[in-house]
Amino acid sequence: MRTSHAGLVALACALASIARAAVDPGSATAPQADFVPPAPGSYTLQRIQTCPDGVLLDATARTSRLSSHTTGKITLLTFFYTYCHDPWGCPFAYQTLTGLRERLLAEPELARRVRFVSVSFDPTHDTPAVLERYGSHLSDTRFEWRFLTARSVPELMPVLDGFGQDVSVVVDERGQPTRTVDHMLKLFLIDRHGIVREIYSLAFLQPQVMLNDIKTLALDESAGLAAIR
Amino acid sequence: MSMRSIVFCGVLIVAGAAVADETCNSPYMSKLIKGQEQFIHVWTLGVEGLGDGSDKLVTIDVDPKSKTYGKVIHRVSVGERGEAHHMGFTDDRKYLWAGGLDSSVIYVFDVGSDPAKPKLVRTISDLTATTGYVGPHTFYAMPGRMLIGNLSNAKTKDGVTGMAQYNNQGKLITKFDMPVGAVGGVKGDGYGYDIAINPAKNAMLTSSFAGWNNYMRDLGEVVGDPEAMKHFGGTMVMWDLKAMKPTKIFSVPGAPLEIRWSLNEGDNWAITAAALTSKLWLIKRDGEGTWQAKEVGTIGDPAKIPLPVDISISANGKGLWVNTFMDGTTHYFDLSNPEAPKETYTKVTGKQVNMVSQSWDGKRVYIASSLLAKWDKKGADDEQFLRAFNWDGKALTPAFEVDFTKEKLGRAHHMKFTARSSGQASLSVGSITLSDAH
Numbered sequence: 001m002r003t004s005h006a007g008l009v010a011l012a013c014a015l016a017s018i019a020r021a022a023v024d025p026g027s028a029t030a031p032q033a034d035f036v037p038p039a040p041g042s043y044t045l046q047r048i049q050t051c052p053d054g055v056l057l058d059a060t061a062r063t064s065r066l067s068s069h070t071t072g073k074i075t076l077l078t079f080f081y082t083y084c085h086d087p088w089g090c091p092f093a094y095q096t097l098t099g100l101r102e103r104l105l106a107e108p109e110l111a112r113r114v115r116f117v118s119v120s121f122d123p124t125h126d127t128p129a130v131l132e133r134y135g136s137h138l139s140d141t142r143f144e145w146r147f148l149t150a151r152s153v154p155e156l157m158p159v160l161d162g163f164g165q166d167v168s169v170v171v172d173e174r175g176q177p178t179r180t181v182d183h184m185l186k187l188f189l190i191d192r193h194g195i196v197r198e199i200y201s202l203a204f205l206q207p208q209v210m211l212n213d214i215k216t217l218a219l220d221e222s223a224g225l226a227a228i229r
Numbered sequence: 230m231s232m233r234s235i236v237f238c239g240v241l242i243v244a245g246a247a248v249a250d251e252t253c254n255s256p257y258m259s260k261l262i263k264g265q266e267q268f269i270h271v272w273t274l275g276v277e278g279l280g281d282g283s284d285k286l287v288t289i290d291v292d293p294k295s296k297t298y299g300k301v302i303h304r305v306s307v308g309e310r311g312e313a314h315h316m317g318f319t320d321d322r323k324y325l326w327a328g329g330l331d332s333s334v335i336y337v338f339d340v341g342s343d344p345a346k347p348k349l350v351r352t353i354s355d356l357t358a359t360t361g362y363v364g365p366h367t368f369y370a371m372p373g374r375m376l377i378g379n380l381s382n383a384k385t386k387d388g389v390t391g392m393a394q395y396n397n398q399g400k401l402i403t404k405f406d407m408p409v410g411a412v413g414g415v416k417g418d419g420y421g422y423d424i425a426i427n428p429a430k431n432a433m434l435t436s437s438f439a440g441w442n443n444y445m446r447d448l449g450e451v452v453g454d455p456e457a458m459k460h461f462g463g464t465m466v467m468w469d470l471k472a473m474k475p476t477k478i479f480s481v482p483g484a485p486l487e488i489r490w491s492l493n494e495g496d497n498w499a500i501t502a503a504a505l506t507s508k509l510w511l512i513k514r515d516g517e518g519t520w521q522a523k524e525v526g527t528i529g530d531p532a533k534i535p536l537p538v539d540i541s542i543s544a545n546g547k548g549l550w551v552n553t554f555m556d557g558t559t560h561y562f563d564l565s566n567p568e569a570p571k572e573t574y575t576k577v578t579g580k581q582v583n584m585v586s587q588s589w590d591g592k593r594v595y596i597a598s599s600l601l602a603k604w605d606k607k608g609a610d611d612e613q614f615l616r617a618f619n620w621d622g623k624a625l626t627p628a629f630e631v632d633f634t635k636e637k638l639g640r641a642h643h644m645k646f647t648a649r650s651s652g653q654a655s656l657s658v659g660s661i662t663l664s665d666a667h
Contacts, residue, residue: 032429033431034430037471038469038472043473043474046403048373048396164373166323168650184321186372186373199372199374201257201320203256203428204257
């Protein structure tokens with residue numbers, strides 16, 4: 001049977017909405033921030049966990065260890081897929097990250113110490129070529145944003161499990177997988193040593209808080225370097 | 230053009246997790262159940278000589294369409310008796326953490342793989358050795374982490390305690406002592422109990438109960454000992470959530486227990502019940518934006534010490550169930566004006582009642598009997614059950630009951646709901662199949 005791409009996506013979305021009727025995927029509204037966040041450096045970001053490692057592919061199809069993308073800079077990492085349509089999923093994370101990128105670019109010294117990493121849930125569709133088209137314009141000499149995928153789901157799974165990133169595929173009424181990946185939106189703030197220092201889910205995805213957290217890590221690192229010197 | 234449809238994995242599981250007293254869950258929780266819950270998991274205290282005598286997680290089928298509706302369909306014994314008490318889901322709802330108030334052991338059950346058949350997958354036995362805290366009580370999900378409110382400490386076993394934060398892999402991250410100094414003009418007692426977070430306000434509230442010396446002692450002895458009665462919490466604490474620092478201490482006499490933020494959009498308040506004074510307290514910002522706590526209502530006749538215990542707020546923040554343990558009564562309060570709650574309905578639902586959980590739609594209410602092994606009533610009054618009711622806005626109508634003594638299970642305590650997420654397949658290790666449709 002021949003089906004148009006748009007038709008398939010629409011069908012998947014319709015089936016997804018049916019499948020989700022009983023279980024709410026999360027907040028239906030944008031996160032609110034009715035407070036003034038504590039100042040950078042006035043609080044401690046806990047050492048939550050060590051980043052898991054694994055072999056991934058970058059947008060030029062080169063293989064590399066994930067650890068090479070999560071160390072050396074303050075990193076914000078998230079999982080996504082390029083064709084996600086959930087308004088409170090990947091598109092919202094993308095909007096948040098692009099906005100945060102702009103705020104970081106206003107502070108070039110800080111921006112050079114930060115990178116974003118987006119890892120696809122779907123190595124089958126999100127090939128290096130797709131990622132290149134999707135995100136190459138977001139990374140330049142001023143700011144580093146890496147888009148990664150995997151060679152296969154089995155190679156991706158340990159990374160997802162290691163981060164505690166839940167994910168499932170929405171199936172249609174016949175039990176067949178659709179093109180909708182159900183996942184809890186999470187962003188991981190990682191220090192330059194590869195330690196996760198904060199995790200943001202939708203209720204906590206507040207750009208000013210995230211910026212302050214990045215500055216807090218930068219201050220920690222500066223203080224650490226000063227102590228070494 | 231050929232179209233690709235993606236088959237992600239070889240193992241398809243029409244399963245997932247979701248819950249029922251949804252309104253008391255952490256705001257970081259995913260996959261709220263807003264329809265019919267399918268299972269209730271009851272964290273059950275073992276009773277010597279009854280069944281295997283161990284604490285256990287009991288799973289009951291609560292889907293009215295099921296052939297096993299109202300029946301116990303699964304039980305996981307942990308092989309010891311340690312005063313099973315409360316539980317909490319991880320943020321992804323895949324795991325249920327449960328604690329023993331006497332043993333201070335934490336158990337982690339996998340309820341995501343198959344909610345009908347939870348599995349014990351991790352035991353954490355070094356809470357006291359690593360933190361000095363005793364009595365893990367409240368399990369509150371944060372992104373990738375579990376914040377645990379404790380009740381006591383190993384040194385004095387009174388109520389001075391703190392919160393322990395673990396990552397979801399079960400590793401201790403850090404701990405936070407409850408404040409004992411003055412903050413905002415009120416001196417902290419250092420006691421702990423419940424945790425409730427409002428992310429939009431960067432606000433975390435904690436309450437205070439009692440230490441091991443009291444909760445592991447016969448209730449009659451405690452009440453009859455004036456010195457012991459001095460060792461109950463009388464404070465709540467507002468924390469800067471991001472900084473995890475106390476910003477204000479409120480004087481709330483009489484052991485303020487469960488805390489519930491209104492989930493109604495635009496609301497800006499939380500409510501709690503003080504057990505010993507039988508009062509409802511409201512925590513709300515005043516006209517100047519400062520958090521204040523004030524007494525707003527009475528539960529039953531305080532002179533008779535009905536002992537309000539668990540509460541359950543409706544999803545729209547307009548109603549509140551309150552159980553009073555001593556008289557076995559379930560109360561409903563109209564919270565349309567949270568400054569002046571009005572009791573509109575009461576029903577005796579057992580000889581002793583503790584936990585109360587309502588479905589998200591408010592149509593079903595579940596009651597469990599046990600408070601603490603040494604505080605439960607004696608003899609024929611020591612009923613142990615889970616009772617389900619339907620609520621039409623006017624009256625509670627019995628739906629089914631499980632007799633936990635007859636079933637040789639133990640003392641029924643905390644309840645959590647799950648449901649299979651239909652229309653989900655796991656993205657697990659398997660194969661990716663690209664099927665081309667031409």
